[in-house]
Amino acid sequence: MPAALDKRTYRSPLLHQILHGGGGVALNLLRHGARDDGAQFFDNSALNQSVIFKYPRFEYELENDSEVDYATQNKWLSICRPIETAIYVPQMLEAPERGGYAIYMRQRNYPDLIREHIGIEIDDVLSPSNADIVKLKIIDEIPSLDPFLLKATFDQYKIAIPPVFLRLAREEEVIIKTMITQRIMPVVGRALDLGPTEIRDKCEKFVQAIWNPGLPEASLFTEALRLERRQAGPVFIAWKGITFYQMQFERGLEKIRDILHWLGTREAVPYDMHLHMIHRDQHEMFKATVERKLRNAVSKVKQVLHNYDFAYRTLVDGNDPLPFRDFLVTANARYWVLGYCCMCMNHCRNIFDRSLSRSNHGMLSFAQFGQLLSNMDTVLNSQTALDYRINP
Template structure:
């Protein structure tokens, strides 16, 4: 129910991945005096602008909240006490039946139509990674402050070593390679991932040959590609076993020849879609790798600078591809661990996966046309 308590919010805040949680409560705590937070809010409603927004795998008893069948929904949680998350919170699913009425009950006030539209835009996305969310909103003329689009602390910790290795060639090029290269790269990564600014970042701006007004946007885009490259590396480690399980798993109970033929066809289509989407995402990241190599190996910052300034239009395609693949890995592991799967449910899962991948392909093709 919308007013039921949600437990473990503090654990969710400390360990959640960026792609799954948009933590506006943390943004409020860190930036509530920042002019960007005040002047360019993500949501007009004050409670909503301090909420936790989560991509949530629906449980069986939650399917009936929606008019159409779906596997994942966007959950908006309002903590009972923002200073004590152990008390839980109230929630609503974006797009559930009687959504406007329910969200008004949860918030205790009517919701601005602009906020409802923003929630629907976010709900349309396969993940909540900040680079994808930012571009989705920008396509619809929404430009919230950059303070809303940060990686979670948990993901900054998880990707630190990966980013440090990525940054080391730039540090070696700029300062020479020695025993301190890794430490210097670590310092630089910490600043990039935490959106640090100021005089200590001036050498990086000069190396990239970015004007001061271009620098913040350029580093934001660089962080985005570091995030996607790290995410793809993780997905590639996981997708092989998932594909193998999809190929060998058979439904429980009685299966008619017609059911078997449909499931076999759907399984083959799904495996091809997964492989193709992974290949396309890797090809997009190669564009980044080539530009970065021009900087670090050939000493040509112009190519990398131009790439960073043109990068945002790649976020939509790449973010949706990565998000769809992460959804498949995450949901498949969650559901298979849940036990037996009937032919009907297996068909629904395949249809959901194939449909999401096809939708991402259609978006990419429309943008490329």
Template sequence: MSDRAVRSLENLEKSASTARVLNLLQISKAHGNTADWGEKPLFKTVGLNTSLIIKHRLRRNESDLFRGRRQVATKVIIPIDGQDLKSGGRYVFVNQIHFERTLMEVFGVPSDHPDVETLRLIDKLPSLDPFLLREQLGRSGVVAAPCYFALSEADLQKMLNFVKAEITPLVQLSLGGAVTGSSSIERMAAKILSNAPGDRMDALGQTLRLDPEQYQEGVFCWRGFLYYKWSLGSMTSNIGSVARDVATIKPVGPMDQAAKEYIARGREVLKGEIVRTCVEVRRTLKIYDEAYAGLTQDGNPVGFRDFLLEAPALFARLGDQLGAIQHIVSFWNFRFGPKASPPGVDELIDIFMDFEVSLRGRDHEP
């Protein structure tokens, strides 16, 4: 690995998991002595279960590693020495050309190992948000310990309350009138959050004339939209706070002219990209809002049916957009929390470069 790649690996190892990074090495250090971690590992292979998994925006020179066109890939980094990240690491992209052969030759994981399917399930997600990661794995029968998913009971309850408020018009529509109690709303909210089949949910699929597979996938992505919509609302103030900090943070140590110019440019670029990405997120969410309003307010199911059919692609787009914002907010708050040491020049440049690549598409590489 290059010097910058090693520094970036060290920065990642010190950080908490985010929407872009699943830090299994840190989780193993924090929970490796607990029964849950030992009995319900995310991966059965020791190397994979102490790796760093990253939703990585591909550079131009990396795109030919895949047969199809994609902008974001799932990168698995296994440190050579978990105690000394300066040693670097070995990595592979999930589903790259010769993926299974590389896993076997470099990491010793055979193609029929259950960890391979777990990696592919993770690759199907647009981001590594703990709520969606847990549900994606759970609906495929992969049950891992709670320590892998940084979800507090308070956040889960806030999410449930948000979903209940969001689906109230749909419950009223399905019951043909006003809702007299909260039990119907809570039951439907629970079904949406669990993606579990049920009479009312199945009936909605039949009304929309969707086959069971289309409907179940659409509802899972609808749930993703609800989660992302809640996430955007819950972190709006944090986005503004981080944007202000980015504009004012000062590194320590000597700084040459090139570094001064890059950091000054980086502040302006990141501010603009954060605003642009938030606008794109709201534009994507508006597609859902309009389709849902058409169903619940105008009695027109066609738009919502189209939304559920398009939901997987829209979900991927929204996850990519919002995942970049979530990553920046989570990483920044973790790295620059109370009593945190100020960054050195090289570290701040690395952070700015990481943020810029996360926010920009392939056509806007820094």
């Protein structure tokens, strides 16, 4: 990429994240199309030349998670989710960094924009008949575009996705099944009074039921936790999602700690600060604000996972299933909170790595540092306007 284009692209935080945000943030079908012959995610050629992306959107502050009534928040989040799903349509396929259009699936004129830029007529937004629009609607039901979540959700709808778009999904699926199995084993053993070998066999069937709620073991599990049968599908999807984000959070936490540590070191001072002393206090305040917001995102995830562990321990150690049952019933709200926070942290890791790759021996100029903070603040503030046209 020419240097001039790279510099211009770097000034657009949204476009930067669409094109370079990583697998959980963006499903870059342009990149897949250039690399993988014959693999098509959609039937429509315009969609296969786009980038599907997720972006934090709504202000969602949980300063004290213990004060949140998830029973009511669950319904609110299903309508006003803190994450937007959008389609980026570049003006020039050979140079997507030059800008294009973002079609947000929850904006009022979504059907009109799909017709204009994609060429599909949407007959019913809530219950579309077009197979590609159905796929988009399913994608909108998950907080991020990680291969595991894509696979788990599309499997639930019995829709096959080409394996090339789901790299690492099976490896992650094995890890998550293992994590859920470890949670289930003590519960199954106590409830059914089984020996170690029988517990393992029975647990495998219970875990299979979480991936396929139609199996008989699913009804045994929902009855044991006093769940309604119709709740099984959404609860199991959210449980898998929470476990996935727990794994993702634990994998990425060290990098976030490195970023927070770096912000407090001498390297986190622009090497040309002496030329910008008039703005020094403003710069330091901005840096402190971004650091606080990033710490808050980490804190939100830890609080949800703490509640998860507390409910589980109450079930296993205290023989009281109600807290764990209540956690699962309202898991969808927590699923979206975890997805939102993990996505913010994912964005921040990508922004930080790309910024430091342009550093001068690990230090940034005043302008580069300001761009780093601005990009991270845009993500963590989650109040980015839904601009239809995206310019570099």
